[in-house]
Amino acid sequence: MAVYWFEVSGVAHVLHHHTIYHSGHILAGGLALVGVWFVMTAAMMLPGTLPAVLRIPSESARLLFIATYAVAWTGFAVVAFVGDMGLHALIHGWPPAARYEGLIPVGLLSSAAVYQLTPWKRISLNACRRPGTIEARDTGDLSGALLAGIDYSRNCIVSGWALMLIMFAAGVADLVWMAVLALTMLAEKALPSADGFRYLAAGTLALLAAGTLLGGQFL
Helix, strand or coil: CHHHHHHHHCHHHHCCHHHHHHHCCHHHHHHHHHHHHHHHHHHHHHHHHHHHHCCCCCHHHHHHHHHHHHHHHHHHHHHHHHHHHHHHHHHHHCHHHHHCCCHHHHHHHHHHHHHCCCHHHHHHHHHHHCCHHHHHCCCCCHHHHHHHHHHHHHHHHHHHHHHHHHHHHHCCCCHHHHHHHHHHHHHHHHCCCHHHHHHHHHHHHHHHHHHHHCCCCCC
16 A cells, blocks of 8 residues: 555655656665665565465564564665666766666666576575575574574575566556566465476566567666
8 A cells, every 4th residue: 555655646756766866865865765665575575475484483583584584675775776876877977878778677677587597596586485494493582583584585685686676677666567576576486386487487577678679668
């Protein structure tokens, strides 16, 4: 509901990274963007994380595990925002870069498609699907829950960073992209054949990249 309100109220446009860069209030805009990203991450990522969370017996340990996961993805948003502001500065300060600005979404979609097929994606996705580190630790203890949360968050970020980077580029309150990417990551974690869906996602991203290159604007 919060994300829907961001979009229909017009706040989503204000929080888009393009608007933040041109507003000149980068620090304030960045803090607001990261706050909204936190809400969006909870909506997108927690459903796929519930099987891991439910393996933890203690309620306090569960909360610590979830908090660790949220902090990890918030850190990802900070890194993505800093990199994006640097990219904007490069494009607006160097005419040759501005000339090929339209290739950025092509490169992003193509990179995500290729990454779907890499061993890093396969290994980290399998670790997210079967979080053995949770079972290997005494997660009833807070220190064990913290270490399990760190291990699980690292694997999930390695698995999903490329897809979440697309979400960051599309805009934190874009309901269409949010729904599509959330369902994609949930399917990768929950469906019996993760590899089959991973290949399907790679093919879809490659087609989107080709369409963008030929003139369609998907981002």
